[in-house]
Amino acid sequence: MHFPTISLVFCLFVFQPFVYGQLDYKFYDTTCPNLTKIVRFGVWSAMANDTRMAASLLRLHFHDCISNGCDASVLLDETSSFRSEKDALPNLNSARGFELIESIKANVEKVCPKTVSCVDILTLAVRDAVLLTGGRYWNVALGRRDGLTANITAANTMTPSPFESLDDIIAKFTAKGLDIKDVVALSGAHTIGFVQCFAFKFRLFNFSGTGSFDPSLDASFASSLQTQCPNQDASDTTLVPLDAVTTTKFDNMFFRNLVNNSGVLGSDQALMSDNRTSAMVINYSKYPFWFAKDFSDSMVKLSNVGVITGQNGQVRDKCNLVN
Structure with a gap:
């Protein structure tokens, strides 16, 4: 007498989209189906001209997530309301890849305006950078939202240093x-x-x-x-x-x-x-x-640290500026 319940649960498990927490592997399948192709081509093109770019993207993503959560706050320029994390000691004069993420974002906006967050683009770009240098592919659940502010204090205090124990x-x-x-x-x-x-x-x-x-x-x-x-x-x-x-x-x-x-x-x-x-x-x-x-x-664990989802945060029009 319990078979119908079990069958219903099985069907829900099989046919629902795969998700990671509040993120979804199919998040942009309808709204921006060519997203992954646009990101990968952008990363490939940049790496063809700059062999350091793969490592720079990894560092940029890590510094974003480990300090204030994965919210693309590391990409923001300084405003009258907050100091930029770009000026934090771990990032000053060494963080790279900002222009590449901005360029990929601009190309995504042409076909999927106001749809894809900068933090999702950065997360995909890092996966592709590793793949293109010989590393392993992994699935990226999507649906992160961009943060509304930067946190230079967290960037200075939470980013590991080579001088630390x-x-x-x-x-x-x-x-x-x-x-x-x-x-x-x-x-x-x-x-x-x-x-x-x-x-x-x-x-x-x-x-x-x-x-x-x-x-x-x-x-x-x-x-x-x-x-x-x-x-x-x-x-x-x-x-x-x-x-x-x-x-x-x-x-x-x-x-x-x-x-x-x-x-x-x-x-x-x-x-x-x-x-x-x-x-x-x-x-x-x-x-x-x-x-x-x-x-x-x-x-995968790192890219889900402190993510913003749902109606919180925003999808930035440009990665260096809050809308």
Whole structure:
């Protein structure tokens, strides 16, 4: 006598659109069916001209979500009402990709005006950037709304820094509903991209007053970094690849480097020296499939931190300005 109820529940499960919380994989299927093609072409075109763009988009998305939630607040210019997160120390003179997201948004507006949020465009663009550099594809649930303000205080205090301890970085992740596994997996984004010398220069010369380099660095790798960053000026902005082996390929080489004590950032190398994270680093270094899977899973979690949905927020006409 219970079969009809079970059948009804089964039918609802099968035929309803897939959703992630209040987000929906089919959100724009009717209102903007060519959205994913427009975004992917925009990302592909940008990456063809700038090999750093994939890493820049990853960083932009992470800095948006980890500070004030995924609301595209990092894209906003300063107004009389708030300071821009672009001026926060973690973003100042280093955050990139704003023009690309604005360009993709303009192309989307031509065919789907006032329909697609900037934060959804950024979230899709990041997925495509990883895919186009050799990473794994993951489905992106959509329907996020753009925020109405920026929060430079959160951008300054909640964005992890390469000068912080692993404990502090973990605390910032857990404050956003992420966990230690997400810390390790998302750190794997450093398998592509570059970093400025000032972010790790302290590891190369007179580390902690020892007169030498950080002992957690492989000696030959330390020597290579000293050659690339010979200027001991703390403000040195020379760019160095985070993974010198496969700089533009999204793979597990970052973790293999950590196992070999060749992590550029001290905050990255700390993952290998901490009992809570070292086993995951070793696992990812051996099994690229597991890293790819866990990274994509963690990116889904990250992209759903503090999202605005329903009638809250807005769909901005331009990504740098509130309507």
